[in-house]
Amino acid sequence: MSAFAIETHGLTRRFGEFVAVRDLTFHVAQGEVFGFLGANGAGKTTAMRMLIGLLEPSDGSAQVAGYDIATDSEAVRRNIGYMSQKFSLYDDLTVQENITLYGGIYGLSNAQIAERTHALLGRIGLEHARKELVRRIPLGWKQQLALSVALLHEPKIVFLDEPTGGVDPITRRRFWELIYETAAAGTTVLVTTHYLDEAEYCDRLSIMVEGAIAAMGTPGEVKREFGVTSLDELFLQLTRPGAA
Amino acid sequence: MNAFAGFVRKEAFHILRDRQTFWILLLMPLVQVLIFGYAVRTDVRDVRIAIVDPTPSTATRALVQRFASSTRFQLMGVYPTMQSLDDGFRSGVLRQAVVLPRDADRLLRGQATLPIQLITDGADPNTGSVMQSYATAIIQRWHAESVVRAGSLRIDLATRMRYNPTLESVNLFVPGLIALVLTIVSAMMTAISITREKETGTMEMLLVSPLHPWAIVAGKVAPYVAMGFANVLLVLGAAWGVFGMPLRGSLVLLLAECLLYILNALALGIVISTSAQTQRTAMIAALAGLLLPTLMLSGFIFPLESLPTPLRLFTNIVPARWFLLIVRGIMVKGAGLATLWQETLILVGMTLALLVLGARRLAIRLD
Numbered sequence: 001m002s003a004f005a006i007e008t009h010g011l012t013r014r015f016g017e018f019v020a021v022r023d024l025t026f027h028v029a030q031g032e033v034f035g036f037l038g039a040n041g042a043g044k045t046t047a048m049r050m051l052i053g054l055l056e057p058s059d060g061s062a063q064v065a066g067y068d069i070a071t072d073s074e075a076v077r078r079n080i081g082y083m084s085q086k087f088s089l090y091d092d093l094t095v096q097e098n099i100t101l102y103g104g105i106y107g108l109s110n111a112q113i114a115e116r117t118h119a120l121l122g123r124i125g126l127e128h129a130r131k132e133l134v135r136r137i138p139l140g141w142k143q144q145l146a147l148s149v150a151l152l153h154e155p156k157i158v159f160l161d162e163p164t165g166g167v168d169p170i171t172r173r174r175f176w177e178l179i180y181e182t183a184a185a186g187t188t189v190l191v192t193t194h195y196l197d198e199a200e201y202c203d204r205l206s207i208m209v210e211g212a213i214a215a216m217g218t219p220g221e222v223k224r225e226f227g228v229t230s231l232d233e234l235f236l237q238l239t240r241p242g243a244a
Numbered sequence: 245m246n247a248f249a250g251f252v253r254k255e256a257f258h259i260l261r262d263r264q265t266f267w268i269l270l271l272m273p274l275v276q277v278l279i280f281g282y283a284v285r286t287d288v289r290d291v292r293i294a295i296v297d298p299t300p301s302t303a304t305r306a307l308v309q310r311f312a313s314s315t316r317f318q319l320m321g322v323y324p325t326m327q328s329l330d331d332g333f334r335s336g337v338l339r340q341a342v343v344l345p346r347d348a349d350r351l352l353r354g355q356a357t358l359p360i361q362l363i364t365d366g367a368d369p370n371t372g373s374v375m376q377s378y379a380t381a382i383i384q385r386w387h388a389e390s391v392v393r394a395g396s397l398r399i400d401l402a403t404r405m406r407y408n409p410t411l412e413s414v415n416l417f418v419p420g421l422i423a424l425v426l427t428i429v430s431a432m433m434t435a436i437s438i439t440r441e442k443e444t445g446t447m448e449m450l451l452v453s454p455l456h457p458w459a460i461v462a463g464k465v466a467p468y469v470a471m472g473f474a475n476v477l478l479v480l481g482a483a484w485g486v487f488g489m490p491l492r493g494s495l496v497l498l499l500a501e502c503l504l505y506i507l508n509a510l511a512l513g514i515v516i517s518t519s520a521q522t523q524r525t526a527m528i529a530a531l532a533g534l535l536l537p538t539l540m541l542s543g544f545i546f547p548l549e550s551l552p553t554p555l556r557l558f559t560n561i562v563p564a565r566w567f568l569l570i571v572r573g574i575m576v577k578g579a580g581l582a583t584l585w586q587e588t589l590i591l592v593g594m595t596l597a598l599l600v601l602g603a604r605r606l607a608i609r610l611d
Contacts (some may be wrong), residue, residue, distance in 0.1 A: 052452050074454060082452040086445025092261045093254060104250030105453045 005030045005157050005188035006051065010060035013046050020046040022211040024060065028190060028204075030156075033183045035202035036192040037231075039239045043211040044192040045085070045161055051190070052082050052159050065156045078106075081150035081158040085165060089146055091135040095126065098134060099149060106153035120148040124178070140171035147178055151187070158182065160191040164198065176201050196231045207238055214238045247455060251463035258437065259467050269433065273425040273475045277482040280417045288374045290318045293340040296326050301349035307386045311342070316378050329363070339365045340375055342383065352390050415490070418483040419571035420544030422476060422502065423564040426509050427538045430472045432530035434465055434513030438606075439526040442517075457606050461599075465510040472506040473499075492578030498571065501588065505567045508595040509534075512563070514602030538564040566590050 004027040011024040021043040028034040036044045049055040051064055053073045062069045065079035089098045096117065103113035121127040124144040129137050134145070143163060150158055160179070164172045176198065183189050183203075191202070199205050199219060206216040215222045215238060219231060228234045259266055293311060297304045300322070312319040320338060323329075332338030343361035345351060351358045362379055366372040441447040441464075450460050476499070483489035491498070512534060520526035539545055541555065542564035548556055559565045566587045573579035573587075581588065 054448060054451060077452060077454045080452070082449065084445045084448045086448075088445040088449045090254065090258075090446060091444070093257055097254070097257065101250050101254045102449075102453075105247045105450075105455055107247060107454070 003030075004028060004063075005032070006034075006062070006064055006190065008051075008060065008062040011047065011050060011057050011062050012059035013043075013050055013055060014058045019211050021050070024213060026206060026213060026216060028188055030188055031183055031186050032203045033179060033189045033191065033201065035199045035205035036190065036208065037194065037196070037199050037205055037235065038192075038208035039194065042208040042239075044208055046211075047208070048159055048161055048190065048192060052080055053077060079156045081153065081155035083146050083150040083158070083160045083163050085161045087139075087142055087146060089134050089142065089149060092133060094131050094133055095121070095137070095145060096130045098145075099152065102149050102152055108153060116152055120152065123181075124148060140167050140174075143167055143171065144175060144178060147175065151182060155187065157188040157190065160189065162192050162194070164193065164195065172198070196235055199231050207235065209238050248459055248463055251455070251459070252466045255437070255464055256467045259471065269429050269471060270474065270478075272428075273421070273479050274482055276421055276425065277418070277479055278486070280421060281483075281487050288371055288378065289316055291316060291339050291375050291378070292320050292337060293317045293342065293379070294320045294329060294332060294338050295322045296324070296329070296341060296343040297322055297348070298324050298344070298346045299348065303349050303352055303390050304344055306390070307342075307344075307383070310382050310386050311379075314378075314382060317382075333363075333365055340379060342379065352387075358387065415572075415576050417544075418479065418489055419568050419575065420539075420542065420564075422479050422571060423505065423538055423542060423544065423567050424535070425475050425479060426472050426502070426506055427512075427530075427534050427564070429475055430465075430468050430506050430509035431513035431516070431534050432527065433471075434468050434510050435516040435520065435526040435530050436523050437468075438464055438514065438517035439520050439523045443522055457603050461514055461603050461606060465514070468510060468513075469503075469506055472509070473503065476502045476506075489575065491575050493574035493580060497581060498574045501567070501570050501574065501584075501591075504588070504591050504595065505563065508563045508567075508591055508598065511595050511598035511602055514606065515598055518602060518605035537562045541565065543568050561594075563591060563594055566594075 006026075006028040008024050008026055011021060012019065013021040024047055036048065038044045046055065050057045051062060051069065053069060053076055057070070064076045067073075067075040067079070069076055090101070093101065099117050099120075100113055103116070108116070117130070118127075121130060124141065126137070126141055126145060129141070134142060137145070147158075147160070147163060150160075164175055167175070172195070179189055179191065179201075191198075193199065202219065204216070204218050205222070206213045207222070208214065215226065215234065217225065223229065223231065223234060226234050226237065228237065295308055295311065297308070308319070308322055311317050317340075320332070326341075326343060329338065329341050329343075332341075341363040343363065345359050348358060360383060362376065362383070364372050364376045364379070438447070441450070451457070455463075480489075480491075480498075484491065513530065516529045516533065517526055520529055537559075541551070541559045541562045543559075544564070548559055548565070551559065570584050570587050570591070573584050
């Protein structure tokens with residue numbers, strides 16, 4: 001069993017002639033908050049989709065939570081949580097019904113569901129809205145709820161694909177507090193984003209350019225390596241080499 | 245809670261909370277039965293007919309009398325010449341005309357043949373041919389009796405429509421209507437409900453979960469099986485209660501075959517949803533790809549025999565075609581599984597193939 005939460009070797013995905021992800025080799029330690037940065041279309045989402053089993057790799061291998069994604073995808077799925085770019089709860093179900101549904105899908109008992117519903121709604125301050133249709137609650141809360149639901153079955157790793165798109169700064173901050181709490185409890189977090197201030201919150205990060213990793217390390221390390229003072233500067237330098 | 249049961253419950257919530265769609269789906273079939281039953285009757289009555297008789301006699305008056313007393317016909321007049329017929333047909337006052345030869349009486353008494361012209365408005369070929377056969381029947385019966393009186397031997401050709409002797413259209417449209425309704429409710433609604441999850445992103449969450457693709461598919465279609473079955477019962481109930489449609493075969497077999505067809509339509513819906521990325525595409529694909537063949541190429545509206553050969557061969561892969569044979573067989577002819585096993589087997593085969601195809605593509609096609 002791998003010591004790392006995520007470990008990939010030469011992971012590659014081609015769509016016809018186009019190489020979306022090229023020779024991706026990296027690892028993420030357990031309990032780490034790992035950021036996947038890159039411009040739109042750099043391959044972040046494609047890489048994540050391979051790791052969670054929504055896309056088959058064209059080449060290379062990866063282990064997630066100690067299981068091979070190609071041969072043991074069922075075990076992988078039981079051990080991960082996922083929150084997609086799109087808001088992914090059911091609008092026409094109530095908060096409680098959404099939670100019950102996902103709890104059931106991940107095999108939780110009714111007692112477990114009741115107990116965790118109470119805990120997670122308390123944490124994000126949404127207990128009063130338990131019987132509201134999800135459609136009626138504000139976006140910021142929906143995002144926090146979606147994250148909570150992704151964590152409901154206490155996965156070893158949670159994958160967040162641009163989780164803070166379209167929410168206000170205060171809610172983003174609150175969201176990152178949730179991410180930290182999650183990591184502190186031992187859950188590994190892999191998050192894609194294109195907000196560079198968020199990247200500073202990550203334990204380690206990688207910047208993807210045209211499907212390959214251009215820089216990787218702690219925020220401090222990558223800044224030193226490229227001789228820049230901010231991630232903003234580095235990002236521009238990497239994604240638009242002529243501009244810097 | 246059991247994962248699958250929870251999933252089915254959630255799908256039922258989707259259906260029940262969208263009140264408008266729910267009632268439309270439930271009541272639309274009922275309304276269709278009533279519309280088809282009352283308005284779109286293809287069985288023929290009160291055909292406006294004229295008779296041209298240049299030389300009236302006792303024998304020809306007997307023929308006129310037969311037409312006048314039939315409920316199928318409404319006698320518009322007896323004319324000495326054909327002059328007014330053209331205008332009558334063009335303006336729609338006349339749908340049919342019988343033209344007797346000069347000296348019909350003398351011809352009947354002799355051994356010569358009696359040439360009678362039967363003119364029918366063929367603008368609507370289906371009712372046209374029905375009108376033609378009614379008129380022919382009356383003429384033949386009249387001829388036979390006149391000839392017997394003349395004392396010579398003639399062949400007495402008695403034609404009779406089996407199973408549906410009065411050509412009631414309710415027997416014809418109800419099986420087709422069931423196929424149509426199930427295509428809408430089962431195929432189209434499944435396709436839409438699956439693509440909706442793709443659009444909103446919830447399908448990703450399901451595919452990332454430990455739920456097996458089969459379980460996702462089964463969970464999504466289960467409520468629509470119930471919905472489709474309720475529709476079948478409503479349509480059959482209305483056809484029987486309001487229009488007195490007969491059921492000569494086994495009700496259990498009929499319902500079982502309907503269930504089979506529901507599964508078939510659901511499988512088609514799943515296959516469509518794996519290719520379509522949006523609800524709009526799914527809906528258009530279901531309408532053009534399923535609804536039209538179900539209407540046109542199943543024998544529901546156009547008889548299969550009247551189709552050109554390439555199209556007729558194509559109907560073999562239209563599930564509704566086989567379903568119609570089965571339902572008509574059971575309801576109108578009282579056939580059992582012993583006669584219908586081939587058609588049933590074809591439907592079972594199609595359904596299994598589609599289900600396997602659908603589940604496979606659902607698992608991989610998510611980009």
